[in-house]
Amino acid sequence: MNAMNIRLDVRVVNMEPGDRQRDSYHHGSLKESLVAGARELLKEKGPDNFSLSELARRVGVSTAAPYRHFESREALLGAVAAQGYEELLRRLEGVVEPGVSPVEQLKLFGIGYLAFAADHPELFQIMFNGRYSEEAGGPRGAAFAPMIHYVERAQAARLLPTAVPSYEVARFLWATAHGLTVLHLNGGFESLGIDDTPEGLNSSAWDVVLGESAAGAAGATRER
Amino acid sequence: MNAMNIRLDVRVVNMEPGDRQRDSYHHGSLKESLVAGARELLKEKGPDNFSLSELARRVGVSTAAPYRHFESREALLGAVAAQGYEELLRRLEGVVEPGVSPVEQLKLFGIGYLAFAADHPELFQIMFNGRYSEEAGGPRGAAFAPMIHYVERAQAARLLPTAVPSYEVARFLWATAHGLTVLHLNGGFESLGIDDTPEGLNSSAWDVVLGESAAGAAGATRER
DNA sequence: AGTCAATGTGAACGCCATGAACATACGGCT
DNA sequence: AGCCGTATGTTCATGGCGTTCACATTGACT
Numbered sequence: 439m440n441a442m443n444i445r446l447d448v449r450v451v452n453m454e455p456g457d458r459q460r461d462s463y464h465h466g467s468l469k470e471s472l473v474a475g476a477r478e479l480l481k482e483k484g485p486d487n488f489s490l491s492e493l494a495r496r497v498g499v500s501t502a503a504p505y506r507h508f509e510s511r512e513a514l515l516g517a518v519a520a521q522g523y524e525e526l527l528r529r530l531e532g533v534v535e536p537g538v539s540p541v542e543q544l545k546l547f548g549i550g551y552l553a554f555a556a557d558h559p560e561l562f563q564i565m566f567n568g569r570y571s572e573e574a575g576g577p578r579g580a581a582f583a584p585m586i587h588y589v590e591r592a593q594a595a596r597l598l599p600t601a602v603p604s605y606e607v608a609r610f611l612w613a614t615a616h617g618l619t620v621l622h623l624n625g626g627f628e629s630l631g632i633d634d635t636p637e638g639l640n641s642s643a644w645d646v647v648l649g650e651s652a653a654g655a656a657g658a659t660r661e662r
Numbered sequence: 663m664n665a666m667n668i669r670l671d672v673r674v675v676n677m678e679p680g681d682r683q684r685d686s687y688h689h690g691s692l693k694e695s696l697v698a699g700a701r702e703l704l705k706e707k708g709p710d711n712f713s714l715s716e717l718a719r720r721v722g723v724s725t726a727a728p729y730r731h732f733e734s735r736e737a738l739l740g741a742v743a744a745q746g747y748e749e750l751l752r753r754l755e756g757v758v759e760p761g762v763s764p765v766e767q768l769k770l771f772g773i774g775y776l777a778f779a780a781d782h783p784e785l786f787q788i789m790f791n792g793r794y795s796e797e798a799g800g801p802r803g804a805a806f807a808p809m810i811h812y813v814e815r816a817q818a819a820r821l822l823p824t825a826v827p828s829y830e831v832a833r834f835l836w837a838t839a840h841g842l843t844v845l846h847l848n849g850g851f852e853s854l855g856i857d858d859t860p861e862g863l864n865s866s867a868w869d870v871v872l873g874e875s876a877a878g879a880a881g882a883t884r885e886r
Numbered sequence: 887a888g889t890c891a892a893t894g895t896g897a898a899c900g901c902c903a904t905g906a907a908c909a910t911a912c913g914g915c916t
Numbered sequence: 917a918g919c920c921g922t923a924t925g926t927t928c929a930t931g932g933c934g935t936t937c938a939c940a941t942t943g944a945c946t
Binding site for chain 3: 692
Binding site: 468507 | 923924925926927928
């Protein structure tokens with residue numbers, strides 16, 4: 439009878455960059471504002487040069503205030519990472535197209551993965567710098583399970599090699615998506631004079647394993 | 663007549679961790695000691711928690727001394743990254759085996775890539791955090807060129823799909839190696855209950871694209 | 887011997903992360 | 917309605933950091 443009117447008041451989420459004001463002594467939704475502000479600040483300054491003090495200043499509270507909601511600066515960034523994992527997961531869920539072949543679906547996962555990172559580089563860098571494996575575990579597994587599912591469907595349809603266990607193929611595909619994404623974000627392809635747009639990267643990269651070679655292997659073993 | 667007896671005195675390179683002493687007012691080889699010490703410190707503390715002051719303390723000079731050799735802390739880390747690129751390049755060169763098939767050679771590159779990162783994680787993280795693209799450009803291209811070469815040889819021998827340009831296949835292979843490596847270093851596979859050793863990762867991951875499917879395609883088209 | 891440039895020192899500045907003591911106000915209880 | 921505990925925010929302080937500047941030392945070349 440007492441834990442009944444808990445309310446998640448998120449009215450500060452959609453604020454313009456200017457309105458850092460506050461009417462009362464208390465902020466009202468500091469925790470959410472901090473995470474949201476951290477994402478903005480990360481986008482502006484990058485993962486280094488991110489300062490908790492500056493964040494507090496922007497949100498309009500004292501530098502000590504964040505410590506009422508997060509144990510440390512790292513914990514704050516961990517919360518940002520957790521939010522990133524959820525959004526990535528939603529993104530990958532949103533890219534599922536029921537009618538499509540399992541191989542095509544796997545391609546869509548890869549493209550969605552890179553697209554997410556391109557849309558939210560600040561999140562991606564925080565998520566995968568190796569410091570927030572706790573926050574990662576759950577959503578990572580949640581994103582991995584469906585990949586295994588589609589790999590198995592593709593293997594059953596002889597569209598992918600069957601000599602390698604499904605989870606290893608899935609791991610491999612995930613690593614490829616991740617590698618393409620990381621190198622793209624870091625500008626690893628620019629210096630090579632190669633098409634570095636997400637479209638260019640995706641257009642043929644996946645054909646190497648999912649299209650061309652798989653089709654080739656399928657051509658040899660498709661019927662029976 | 664005046665730039666003739668320049669000497670690179672590197673006697674401090676092979677010092678034991680204890681002997682941070684110095685006989686004279688001048689250090690003698692501060693620049694090299696700083697880079698070497700930075701690598702040690704990075705290995706101990708990680709890329710964050712790396713402190714230029716602490717490095718100076720360890721090397722036995724004042725906190726201002728490094729600024730005689732590097733413009734900033736970032737420049738120092740850039741030098742570390744540059745050293746890492748050279749070592750990675752040497753490692754990949756060392757993994758070339760003349761008699762082997764081009765596909766096998768490409769596998770060796772991938773395995774060497776991951777092995778290098780596993781041996782020098784502190785270097786790898788510094789190299790690929792996206793901040794030192796300048797230092798990266800040269801060696802990156804230097805490592806990329808031979809990959810293209812072997813891809814072309816493999817394509818000529820019908821061991822890899824030919825519908826995709828060689829540089830795109832090479833880029834894809836590199837991304838795969840990089841993705842496997844990054845996820846391995848960040849513990850991305852641990853939470854999935856998957857074999858996360860370098861051997862386990864390499865054993866079958868490469869077979870997906872280079873072994874299984876390529877062999878399958880080759881089986882269909884190898885002779886003529 | 888003398889001088890210049892390279893290299894190292896010490897002190898100082900401002901920023902940062904974090905902790906402690908104190909202030910405010912919201913929400914449940916009477 | 918009024919009280920009060922606790923969540924939330926503030927102020928002040930501490931220690932570390934990166935960086936700069938004026939000064940000290942020294943090796944190299946004339």
